[in-house]
């Protein structure tokens with residue numbers, strides 16, 4: 001492992017102070033589940049490592065004025081054990097509970113998952129459908145950017161010495177006339193401790209009065225450089241009734257998404273099948289009654 005200087009700040013202000021004093025290359029370490037591998041392999045050789053794991057200000061899950069706010073150093077264990085998350089953002093709770101193993105979830109953080117920006121990062125499709133925003137503190141001050149823009153890059157991507165401080169999104173909650181449901185599913189090469197070969201998150205708003213879909217957000221990961229939303233499918237779903245026929249239409253659209261994303265790739269045929277299975281799993285989970293599946 002290369003040599004580096006190590007800082008263990010106790011507050012965000014101390015992080016900023018360390019950053020302002022260093023002209024050298026700096027890397028943040030939160031859970032270390034990705035970073036330590038990169039250090040060991042010599043892939044990165046920062047002069048400074050700044051440990052974020054002792055900063056209480058970066059570790060919380062709370063609801064404030066209609067938005068859920070999650071500190072960037074919150075671990076996937078904490079997210080998967082939060083009743084607030086399961087109640088208001090079930091897809092993120094499901095994604096968190098399927099990251100790696102217990103040991104990985106105890107260390108791995110939401111901020112690290114976003115910064116690593118792996119095409120297969122499990123929280124990422126969930127953040128897309130939840131319409132999350134990310135707060136980032138850097139040498140130029142604080143900026144807030146939608147997660148979709150952040151991962152698209154185009155000038156809004158994470159820059160050197162920028163610290164992700166918080167992720168927030170609307171506190172999605174069913175109302176008398178509107179039911180909001182969300183879910184996440186993934187498939188990997190093994191049943192546990194597996195990086196997704198495909199993952200998927202869905203959020204659907206149902207009009208209970210007429211039993212039709214009012215709006216839907218559908219995102220897939222591990223099909224391109226970054227996870228992406230299936231906006232055409234989302235539009236098509238508006239005003240439809242959830243049933244087996246619609247599930248078949250959705251499965252066809254998902255297969256088309258694979259064909260568009262990875263034409264000719266050796267994994268194309270596998271992913272064409274797998275995405276249909278994931279789609280059905282999610283629909284059966286969220287709409288068991290309409291799909292004629294017993295819970």
Ligand SMILES: Cc1cc2nc3c(=O)[nH]c(=O)nc-3n(C[C@H](O)[C@H](O)[C@H](O)COP(=O)(O)OP(=O)(O)OC[C@H]3O[C@@H](n4cnc5c(N)ncnc54)[C@H](O)[C@@H]3O)c2cc1C
Pocket residue numbers: 027028029030031032033034035036052072073098099100101104107108109110111112113114115116118120121122123162163164165193194195196
């Ligand atoms: C065995 C194993 C299994 C895994 N399984 C999964 C899985 O199933 N699903 C999945 O999505 N991932 C998985 N991962 C990857 C990894 O655990 C996640 O990406 C995790 O969320 C990274 O978080 P971390 O806190 O450990 O990040 P770190 O390793 O500490 O950091 C990762 C990167 O993010 C940067 N960073 C960290 N925090 C911040 C911040 N607040 N602001 C700015 N930059 C920051 C670091 O500088 C570094 O570049 C697995 C990894 C291993 C080793």
